[in-house]
Amino acid sequence: MNPIEGHLPLRSPLHDILAPSGIAVVGASADPTKRGYKAMVGLIKDGYRGEIYPVNPKADSILGVKAWPSVMEIPGNPSLALICTPAATVPGLIAECGRRGIKGAVILASGFGETGEEGAKLEQEMMAQARAHGVRIIGPNTSGIFNLHHRVNLLALDNVKPGDIGIVSQSGNMLLSLALEAQHNGQVGFSTYIGPGNQSDIGFNDYLRYLGEDEHTRVATLYVEGFRDGRKFLQVARDVTAMKPVVVYKSGSTEQGQKAASSHTGALAGSYQMTVDLLRQSGVSVVQYSDEILPVAEGLGLLQKARGKRVAVIADGGGQATIASDRLAEAGLTLAELSEDTRYKLREILFPQASTANPVDVAGSSDANPSLLARCMEIVSADDNVDSIFLVGMFGGYSLRFAESLLGDEMRGAEAMVDLSKKTTKPLVVYSLYAPVKPPALRRLHEAGLPVYTSIEHAVRVLAALGERGEYLAQCALSASEEKEYATDAGRALLSQAQAQGRNLLEFEAKSLLAEHGIRVPVERVVRRSDELGDIAREFGDQPLAMKVVSKDILHKSDAGGVKLNLAGEAALQTGFDQIMASAHAYDANADIEGVLITPMAEKGVEVIIGMTRDPIFGPVLMFGLGGVFVEILEDVAFRAIPLSHHDAASMVEQIKAKKLFEGVRGASAIDKEALVELLLSVSRIVASYPQIAELDLNPVIAYPDGYAVVDARIIVKESL
Amino acid sequence: MNPIEGHLPLRSPLHDILAPSGIAVVGASADPTKRGYKAMVGLIKDGYRGEIYPVNPKADSILGVKAWPSVMEIPGNPSLALICTPAATVPGLIAECGRRGIKGAVILASGFGETGEEGAKLEQEMMAQARAHGVRIIGPNTSGIFNLHHRVNLLALDNVKPGDIGIVSQSGNMLLSLALEAQHNGQVGFSTYIGPGNQSDIGFNDYLRYLGEDEHTRVATLYVEGFRDGRKFLQVARDVTAMKPVVVYKSGSTEQGQKAASSHTGALAGSYQMTVDLLRQSGVSVVQYSDEILPVAEGLGLLQKARGKRVAVIADGGGQATIASDRLAEAGLTLAELSEDTRYKLREILFPQASTANPVDVAGSSDANPSLLARCMEIVSADDNVDSIFLVGMFGGYSLRFAESLLGDEMRGAEAMVDLSKKTTKPLVVYSLYAPVKPPALRRLHEAGLPVYTSIEHAVRVLAALGERGEYLAQCALSASEEKEYATDAGRALLSQAQAQGRNLLEFEAKSLLAEHGIRVPVERVVRRSDELGDIAREFGDQPLAMKVVSKDILHKSDAGGVKLNLAGEAALQTGFDQIMASAHAYDANADIEGVLITPMAEKGVEVIIGMTRDPIFGPVLMFGLGGVFVEILEDVAFRAIPLSHHDAASMVEQIKAKKLFEGVRGASAIDKEALVELLLSVSRIVASYPQIAELDLNPVIAYPDGYAVVDARIIVKESL
Known part of the structure; x- marks a missing residue:
C-alpha cells in the first residue's frame, strides 16, 4: 500500500479530525516534561505538512513556531485542536474552537466523569458547548492520537514505524507497550492510534468505522474498558470484519478488573462473557491476555486466513511437539489427520525413527539438513486434510547450534518457506526458540512478511485466530441473519392488551404468542x-x-x-x-x-433455559444454557445479539461446556439439537418483531431426542408510553 | 554461592555421574555436525578438569586429544561415559563400561521403548547389561547433560551462563529455549541440566533429589512428559520443596498432547489433573504454559516468598492497572485492602486525581518524578494487609518517553527499589513495558537481582507462585500428614474374610468398616x-x-x-x-x-462423591467431587495422595469449581464442610491402614448443614496372593 498523497475522499466524518489540515496546540509549552511540548516536537520532527498553531498567552513562539495568545486569534483554518490545559478550562476552549471553525478537539485532561459527580457535571458542560458549536470531541481523559501516514504524531512517540495496524486503546500505556514490542520483536508498524478516553462524544463504533475505511489500516486493534453504544459497535464490527480483521482485548473479565476499569474511564463494564460472545458473533478476534494482542494482530495482518481448524505440526523435537499438541487442543484446534500419501512422502525424506503421524517429529533428520523442514511443510501443505501449517522448534538456529556450515542450507530453507507462503493458500505459522536471537534465516522470513513467534502459546493463539476468522467468513457467506418482520395481528393484540392493562403476559398468553410463531407448546x-x-x-x-x-x-x-x-x-x-x-x-x-x-406433566429430558434481555449496552440479547445449577452455579451459558443467524443459534448450543449432556449420558439418547436451534431462531424472530417485549424467559424447556417441551414461559411487557 | 573446589561429600549416588572425575566419549568425532564432536568441544572449551577419553576406532586423536579404539582400552578411571553411537551398539558398550569400572552412561540414541516392541526389547537388553555390570543409565533417548559448575558441558551449549537454576527436561529443545530466553530476557544462569529421556533406569525422583542436595541449585525446574514412579517422586518433592522451590511443567493436559508425549518418550501420561493436584499437594509450583517456566523459576529463585495472596498494585496507567486486576483475580490472588493510614500517606504525595484505592493509579503524579513510584511501593510495603507489591507500567522508560533530564530521578527510584527489596520481607514484582529496551534503571534492578517482567501475565504468574509457596510452607509447619497405623482387629477380620472368600466387602460390611473408624453411617x-x-x-x-x-x-x-x-x-x-x-x-x-x-431414606442435601484408587503411577489417591453431572460431565473433582493432612482435606473441598453449592443456594443452608473434611481424613486413614483395600467408593454421600449421610459404600478387596 502506498502512502496517501493529498486527501482521498474518505467517507468517515472523522477524516477531518484524524487527518487534519491544520492543528492548534492549546497549551503548547517549552517545558520538555509537558504534553504541550511533546506534541509540538512530534509534529515538527515527523514533518507534519499542515499548519501548526501553538496557543500560549505567555510565549511568542514555541520551538521556533509563532505562538498565538488564544484560539480566537489564530489566523488560519486548522481542523483539529489538541487541548493540553486542565479540565476546568475545557468548556470555554471548546466554544472558542467552534467559533473558529475547528471541527474536532482532542482533550487530554482527566478530571471528568471518571472522577465522580463534579467531574460528570464538567463533562456535561463541555458536551453542551461541543454540541452548540459543532465541535467533535476525542476524549476527554485520552492519551491523544497519532496518524503516522499523515505525519500527525501528537504523542511524539519515537521509533514507531508507520505500518498497517490501527489502534484504539483506552490505555495509553497499552499503546506504548505495543509500539515497543513491535520495535523489538514484531515486524509491523502502525497507521492510526486513537485514545477514546471517556468517549463523551465519539465512541469506539465511530473509530472502528474510520479504521475500517482507512486504506492504511489492514488490522484494527482495540483495547476496550467499556462500550457506550455496544449495539452500534456490533453493527460496525460486522461490516468491518467482513473486510479486515478486528482484534479486541476487553478488560473486566473479573469483578476486580471491572471495578478498576470503572474508576479509570467511568465505563460501564457490562458482563464480560456476554461482551466476548457478542463480539465473536460479529467476527471480532477476541484475545484473552494482553501479551497476545500484538502477536494476534500481526498474524492476522500478515498471514492468510485458514480454511478451518486442522493444523499440521512439523517439529524437530518431541517435547515441543507435545506442548504444541496440548495448546492446539485447548484452543479448539485439531491435529489434521495426514493422508497416507502425505505420510509416505514424509517417510521418504525422514529418518526411520521420525514420527510421520501429526505432530510430525523429524527426530534428528534435519540436524545436518535444516531445509528439510521447509520440504516437510511443502508436503503437508498439499494435503487436503490440512488447513494450516505450524513449524515448531529450532529453525533459524541450526547453524548456531550445530555447525556454521549449515547456514547455507538453512537460508535455502527460509527461501523455500517464503516461496511456499506465496504459493499456498494455507497460513504458515513459525515458532522458533531462536527468535530472540534473530539469526539470518529468521530475519529472511521476517523481511518476507512471515512472522516468527517467540512462544508456542502465542503462535497457537494466532493459528486459532486465523482458523476462527476463516470459519467466520465462510459461514457469513452461507448464513445471513434475517431482519424480516414476523409480527402478526394476533400477537400484537395480545401484547397491546397486556400493555393497556399495565400487566405482563399471563403464562398461557405467552405460550400462545410462542405458538403463533410456530413454537410447539404443550x-x-x-x-x-x-x-x-x-x-x-x-x-x-x-x-x-x-x-x-x-x-x-x-x-x-x-x-x-x-x-x-x-x-x-x-x-x-x-x-x-x-x-x-x-x-x-x-x-x-x-x-x-x-x-x-x-x-x-412434561416427560424427563435435558432441562435448558432460553432467556432474552434488553441489555443497556448491547440491546436485545438471547441467552441459552442448561437448566438448574449449570446456569446458577457454573454460569455455563452462551449469548448472542438478536437477530440470530442459523449459525449463531447452532454455535450457542455447541458452546455450552456441559454439552456432553446433549449427546446422551448414562444410556440416554442424544437430544434433538436441531429442534433447539429452530426454537432459538423462532425466539429471536419473536423478539425482533415485537419491540413491546421487554424480557422473555422460557425456563425450563425440556429437550428430547425428538423435539422439546416449553414447560414455562414468561414474557415481560414494556410499560406503554 | 561459591563454585565447588574439588569434590564435596554429596549424599546423592548420582554425584559420581553428574559431577564425573573423568569422561569417556564413545563415538567421539571430528565431524562438526555430530554430537560426538560437540561434546568434545564443550568439554575442552569450558575447561573440564578431569580426563577426557575420546573413543573412536578410526581416529588417533580428536580435537587434539588422544583417542582410544574401544572402551576396554581406555587407560584411566573415568566415572562417566557419553555414548553417541546408534541404539544397537548400546547393550554391548554398557557391558564394556561396567567392566572398565565406569559408574554411569548417558545414552543419546533413540530407537528404544518409545518406538515400539522391538525397541522395548533392546531397552530391556540394555538394562540387563546395566544391572549385571553396575552401570547407571541416563536416558536413553536423551539430549544429554551439563553441570556448568563442574565444567561438564556435554551439550556444548554456547553462551549459557552458570547460575542456580537446575533443569531436568524430557525435551532438549525446551532446555535450549530456556537458555536462549535467559540470555536475552532473564538474569539467571544454570547449574545442572539432565535429559532423563526414557528413564529406563534413573528417573525424575532421583534427579530431583540430586538437585535438592546440590548446593549450586537454588530452583529445580522440570519439564515432564511422564513419571515412572510418581509416588516416590511426590515423597522426594515434599522433601525438596521444604528447602527450595521446585517448578514443574507437565505436558499432556489434553488427550492430543498425551498421545504425542507417548510417541516421544514412551511415557504413561496419567491423568493430567490428578498429576497437577498431587504435585501441588507436595509443594511443587506447577506452571500451565511453557512460556511461563523461566519467569516463574526466575521469580521463585530471586524473590522472597509472599506471606499470602494479597497484592498491592502500583500503576502509572489505569488501563494496565485494570489488566493487572483481572489477571490477579483469575490467578486466585486478591487486591489488598489498603489501610486508611496507607491511603493517607499516598494521598500526601500524589495528585488529587490519583486513585489510592488498590490498584493505586498515580495518574500522572510520577510523569515528572518517576522515583515517586518507589516511594509508593515503600508506603504500601509497610501495610499489614499487603503480602506482595506489584509495580505496573512504564518505570525505566520515563527518561526515554518524557525527558532525558528525568534519568537521574529514575535511577534514584531504581536505587530506592533495590533498598526496599533488602529491607522488606515482601516480594517486589516489577512489570515494565520498557523491559525489552533494557534502559539503565531496569538494568540497575536487574543487577541487584530484581527481575523485570515483559508481560503482566507472566508477572502475575510469579506473584501467584510466590503466594502459593508462602502459604504452602506456612501450612506445612502447622499441619503434618500423619502416618499412624489405625487398623483394628475387627477391620482386619472383615477384609481377611472377604479376601479368603475371593469376594469384595458387601455394602453393610463396608459401612461397618467405616463405622469402626468413626465414620457415621446410617x-x-x-x-x-x-x-x-x-x-x-x-x-x-x-x-x-x-x-x-x-x-x-x-x-x-x-x-x-x-x-x-x-x-x-x-x-x-x-x-x-x-x-x-x-x-x-x-x-x-x-x-x-x-x-x-x-x-x-436419606434426606435431601448436597450429593458428593469420595473415591479412592491405587493409581499405577502415584499409588493410593483420594478423589472428591460433587455428585451426578459434576463428576461425570464436568470432571469437577480434586485429587490428593494418601495420607492426607487436614490442610489437604480442607483444600480439596475448596478446590471444587461448583463449591458455591456448599455455601447454600436457592435459600438452602450452607453445608457442614468441616464434617466432610473429617470424613476425608477418616477415609485416608482407613486406606493407609488396610493395604488389602484396592478401591473404595462412597457414592453418594449426602452433605447436610450438620454432618452427612454415607448412602452407599463399596470396598473392592485386593485378591489375596
Whole structure:
C-alpha cells in the first residue's frame, strides 16, 4: 500500500479530525516534561505538512513556531485542536474552537466523569458547548492520537514505524507497550492510534468505522474498558470484519478488573462473557491476555486466513511437539489427520525413527539438513486434510547450534518457506526458540512478511485466530441473519392488551404468542371454575397433570403455593384446584386470580433455559444454557445479539461446556439439537418483531431426542408510553 | 554461592555421574555436525578438569586429544561415559563400561521403548547389561547433560551462563529455549541440566533429589512428559520443596498432547489433573504454559516468598492497572485492602486525581518524578494487609518517553527499589513495558537481582507462585500428614474374610468398616427372611425406607432390579422384598443372595462423591467431587495422595469449581464442610491402614448443614496372593 498523497475522499466524518489540515496546540509549552511540548516536537520532527498553531498567552513562539495568545486569534483554518490545559478550562476552549471553525478537539485532561459527580457535571458542560458549536470531541481523559501516514504524531512517540495496524486503546500505556514490542520483536508498524478516553462524544463504533475505511489500516486493534453504544459497535464490527480483521482485548473479565476499569474511564463494564460472545458473533478476534494482542494482530495482518481448524505440526523435537499438541487442543484446534500419501512422502525424506503421524517429529533428520523442514511443510501443505501449517522448534538456529556450515542450507530453507507462503493458500505459522536471537534465516522470513513467534502459546493463539476468522467468513457467506418482520395481528393484540392493562403476559398468553410463531407448546387448559374439572379429567385420562395458578398479580407461582404437580383423576384435580385457590388468596388477598392452568406433566429430558434481555449496552440479547445449577452455579451459558443467524443459534448450543449432556449420558439418547436451534431462531424472530417485549424467559424447556417441551414461559411487557 | 573446589561429600549416588572425575566419549568425532564432536568441544572449551577419553576406532586423536579404539582400552578411571553411537551398539558398550569400572552412561540414541516392541526389547537388553555390570543409565533417548559448575558441558551449549537454576527436561529443545530466553530476557544462569529421556533406569525422583542436595541449585525446574514412579517422586518433592522451590511443567493436559508425549518418550501420561493436584499437594509450583517456566523459576529463585495472596498494585496507567486486576483475580490472588493510614500517606504525595484505592493509579503524579513510584511501593510495603507489591507500567522508560533530564530521578527510584527489596520481607514484582529496551534503571534492578517482567501475565504468574509457596510452607509447619497405623482387629477380620472368600466387602460390611473408624453411617438392618420384616416395620414406623439387595455376586444393584426406594409399612416392605428377590434371581440365577439391606431414606442435601484408587503411577489417591453431572460431565473433582493432612482435606473441598453449592443456594443452608473434611481424613486413614483395600467408593454421600449421610459404600478387596 502506498502512502496517501493529498486527501482521498474518505467517507468517515472523522477524516477531518484524524487527518487534519491544520492543528492548534492549546497549551503548547517549552517545558520538555509537558504534553504541550511533546506534541509540538512530534509534529515538527515527523514533518507534519499542515499548519501548526501553538496557543500560549505567555510565549511568542514555541520551538521556533509563532505562538498565538488564544484560539480566537489564530489566523488560519486548522481542523483539529489538541487541548493540553486542565479540565476546568475545557468548556470555554471548546466554544472558542467552534467559533473558529475547528471541527474536532482532542482533550487530554482527566478530571471528568471518571472522577465522580463534579467531574460528570464538567463533562456535561463541555458536551453542551461541543454540541452548540459543532465541535467533535476525542476524549476527554485520552492519551491523544497519532496518524503516522499523515505525519500527525501528537504523542511524539519515537521509533514507531508507520505500518498497517490501527489502534484504539483506552490505555495509553497499552499503546506504548505495543509500539515497543513491535520495535523489538514484531515486524509491523502502525497507521492510526486513537485514545477514546471517556468517549463523551465519539465512541469506539465511530473509530472502528474510520479504521475500517482507512486504506492504511489492514488490522484494527482495540483495547476496550467499556462500550457506550455496544449495539452500534456490533453493527460496525460486522461490516468491518467482513473486510479486515478486528482484534479486541476487553478488560473486566473479573469483578476486580471491572471495578478498576470503572474508576479509570467511568465505563460501564457490562458482563464480560456476554461482551466476548457478542463480539465473536460479529467476527471480532477476541484475545484473552494482553501479551497476545500484538502477536494476534500481526498474524492476522500478515498471514492468510485458514480454511478451518486442522493444523499440521512439523517439529524437530518431541517435547515441543507435545506442548504444541496440548495448546492446539485447548484452543479448539485439531491435529489434521495426514493422508497416507502425505505420510509416505514424509517417510521418504525422514529418518526411520521420525514420527510421520501429526505432530510430525523429524527426530534428528534435519540436524545436518535444516531445509528439510521447509520440504516437510511443502508436503503437508498439499494435503487436503490440512488447513494450516505450524513449524515448531529450532529453525533459524541450526547453524548456531550445530555447525556454521549449515547456514547455507538453512537460508535455502527460509527461501523455500517464503516461496511456499506465496504459493499456498494455507497460513504458515513459525515458532522458533531462536527468535530472540534473530539469526539470518529468521530475519529472511521476517523481511518476507512471515512472522516468527517467540512462544508456542502465542503462535497457537494466532493459528486459532486465523482458523476462527476463516470459519467466520465462510459461514457469513452461507448464513445471513434475517431482519424480516414476523409480527402478526394476533400477537400484537395480545401484547397491546397486556400493555393497556399495565400487566405482563399471563403464562398461557405467552405460550400462545410462542405458538403463533410456530413454537410447539404443550396442550393447556385454563380452568376458571371447579365444575369444569370433570371434563378436563376425562380429556386427559390418567396422564399425570400439572396445575398452576393464573394471575397477573402472582409472578412467582411456586412461592404462592400456586403449583401442584403429578395429579391424575377428577378427585385429585379438585383438591389441587381448591388448594391452589386457597394458597393464592392467602399469599395475596388482593390478587386478581383468573383461574388455574392445567397441562400434562412434561416427560424427563435435558432441562435448558432460553432467556432474552434488553441489555443497556448491547440491546436485545438471547441467552441459552442448561437448566438448574449449570446456569446458577457454573454460569455455563452462551449469548448472542438478536437477530440470530442459523449459525449463531447452532454455535450457542455447541458452546455450552456441559454439552456432553446433549449427546446422551448414562444410556440416554442424544437430544434433538436441531429442534433447539429452530426454537432459538423462532425466539429471536419473536423478539425482533415485537419491540413491546421487554424480557422473555422460557425456563425450563425440556429437550428430547425428538423435539422439546416449553414447560414455562414468561414474557415481560414494556410499560406503554 | 561459591563454585565447588574439588569434590564435596554429596549424599546423592548420582554425584559420581553428574559431577564425573573423568569422561569417556564413545563415538567421539571430528565431524562438526555430530554430537560426538560437540561434546568434545564443550568439554575442552569450558575447561573440564578431569580426563577426557575420546573413543573412536578410526581416529588417533580428536580435537587434539588422544583417542582410544574401544572402551576396554581406555587407560584411566573415568566415572562417566557419553555414548553417541546408534541404539544397537548400546547393550554391548554398557557391558564394556561396567567392566572398565565406569559408574554411569548417558545414552543419546533413540530407537528404544518409545518406538515400539522391538525397541522395548533392546531397552530391556540394555538394562540387563546395566544391572549385571553396575552401570547407571541416563536416558536413553536423551539430549544429554551439563553441570556448568563442574565444567561438564556435554551439550556444548554456547553462551549459557552458570547460575542456580537446575533443569531436568524430557525435551532438549525446551532446555535450549530456556537458555536462549535467559540470555536475552532473564538474569539467571544454570547449574545442572539432565535429559532423563526414557528413564529406563534413573528417573525424575532421583534427579530431583540430586538437585535438592546440590548446593549450586537454588530452583529445580522440570519439564515432564511422564513419571515412572510418581509416588516416590511426590515423597522426594515434599522433601525438596521444604528447602527450595521446585517448578514443574507437565505436558499432556489434553488427550492430543498425551498421545504425542507417548510417541516421544514412551511415557504413561496419567491423568493430567490428578498429576497437577498431587504435585501441588507436595509443594511443587506447577506452571500451565511453557512460556511461563523461566519467569516463574526466575521469580521463585530471586524473590522472597509472599506471606499470602494479597497484592498491592502500583500503576502509572489505569488501563494496565485494570489488566493487572483481572489477571490477579483469575490467578486466585486478591487486591489488598489498603489501610486508611496507607491511603493517607499516598494521598500526601500524589495528585488529587490519583486513585489510592488498590490498584493505586498515580495518574500522572510520577510523569515528572518517576522515583515517586518507589516511594509508593515503600508506603504500601509497610501495610499489614499487603503480602506482595506489584509495580505496573512504564518505570525505566520515563527518561526515554518524557525527558532525558528525568534519568537521574529514575535511577534514584531504581536505587530506592533495590533498598526496599533488602529491607522488606515482601516480594517486589516489577512489570515494565520498557523491559525489552533494557534502559539503565531496569538494568540497575536487574543487577541487584530484581527481575523485570515483559508481560503482566507472566508477572502475575510469579506473584501467584510466590503466594502459593508462602502459604504452602506456612501450612506445612502447622499441619503434618500423619502416618499412624489405625487398623483394628475387627477391620482386619472383615477384609481377611472377604479376601479368603475371593469376594469384595458387601455394602453393610463396608459401612461397618467405616463405622469402626468413626465414620457415621446410617442405621441399617440386613433382612434374610421375609418374616423378619414385621419387626423392621415396627422399628422404623412411618419413616420412608430404602431396600437394597445384599449379594457378593451383584455389583450393580440397580441394574439387577435390586433397589427399592421410599417404602413404608410392613405390606410395602413385604412387596419390596419379594420383588427384589425375584428380580435378583432373574438377573443372575446363580447369584448367592444373602438378603436385603433396609435403611431409612436419606434426606435431601448436597450429593458428593469420595473415591479412592491405587493409581499405577502415584499409588493410593483420594478423589472428591460433587455428585451426578459434576463428576461425570464436568470432571469437577480434586485429587490428593494418601495420607492426607487436614490442610489437604480442607483444600480439596475448596478446590471444587461448583463449591458455591456448599455455601447454600436457592435459600438452602450452607453445608457442614468441616464434617466432610473429617470424613476425608477418616477415609485416608482407613486406606493407609488396610493395604488389602484396592478401591473404595462412597457414592453418594449426602452433605447436610450438620454432618452427612454415607448412602452407599463399596470396598473392592485386593485378591489375596
